[in-house]
Amino acid sequence: MAKARRRKVFRLVFFALLAALALWLGANLIFPNVSRLKKEAPKTTAFMRYRQNMARREGKNFSFVYLWTPLEKISTFLVQAVVISEDDKFWSHKGFDFEAMKTALEKDIKKKTWRYGGSTITQQLAKNLFLSPARSPVRKLREFILSWRLERTLPKKRILELYLNVVEWGDGIFGAEAAARHYYGKPALELSPQESARLAVVLPSPRRYNPLSFTRYIEDRAREVLDIMVKRGIAVPEAK
Numbered sequence: 001m002a003k004a005r006r007r008k009v010f011r012l013v014f015f016a017l018l019a020a021l022a023l024w025l026g027a028n029l030i031f032p033n034v035s036r037l038k039k040e041a042p043k044t045t046a047f048m049r050y051r052q053n054m055a056r057r058e059g060k061n062f063s064f065v066y067l068w069t070p071l072e073k074i075s076t077f078l079v080q081a082v083v084i085s086e087d088d089k090f091w092s093h094k095g096f097d098f099e100a101m102k103t104a105l106e107k108d109i110k111k112k113t114w115r116y117g118g119s120t121i122t123q124q125l126a127k128n129l130f131l132s133p134a135r136s137p138v139r140k141l142r143e144f145i146l147s148w149r150l151e152r153t154l155p156k157k158r159i160l161e162l163y164l165n166v167v168e169w170g171d172g173i174f175g176a177e178a179a180a181r182h183y184y185g186k187p188a189l190e191l192s193p194q195e196s197a198r199l200a201v202v203l204p205s206p207r208r209y210n211p212l213s214f215t216r217y218i219e220d221r222a223r224e225v226l227d228i229m230v231k232r233g234i235a236v237p238e239a240k
């Protein structure tokens with residue numbers, strides 16, 4: 001009995017070590033190294049390459065505008081508007097908003113869809129940098145692991161800086177600087193509270209919505225974001 005028990009314990013330890021080795025190999029070999037993002041600005045992203053390949057398959061020409069800009073050169077109004085609109089718990093969570101994910105999952109189950117709502121800015125950054133828009137359990141698992149690695153490796157300000165620079169803001173438009181120049185003809189640093197709110201609210205579907213349009217969604221969501229900015233003292237009441 002004692003010998004059989006020792007063999008059982010040995011097997012459990014062996015398989016635990018094997019599982020730990022597999023996780024280490026997966027994290028360090030299969031997944032990209034995120035530590036380089038501490039100082040490097042990515043030259044392209046998986047999303048940019050995905051859009052290029054998609055256009056190529058359709059026989060279309062595709063060029064994109066991507067202008068890297070330090071966080072201090074991006075309007076504070078836009079920074080705050082994006083956080084409010086996309087992930088208001090960004091500064092306090094560790095990469096995941098489980099309450100938002102639970103709500104999104106309940107909606108998915110009710111509507112019998114597979115949309116994976118409730119993503120944080122960190123998760124969206126992981127998706128933009130390394131993954132594709134495809135929805136599958138495997139892709140979502142990779143997004144979780146990459147998001148955890150980003151939060152573990154980079155400070156919050158750097159995560160936000162990366163996100164604001166690589167996020168898609170329209171067809172062929174990537175990053176705050178390109179978006180500010182394309183839609184408003186000015187640098188990202190000079191964006192007003194109103195312009196910032198309108199840019200922020202298109203991010204869930206940047207190829208569907210245009211910040212310059214006067215659709216009900218844009219008007220209502222931009223007003224909501226602007227109201228919060230005023231209440232928090234980010235913008236003056238006249239901005240409304």
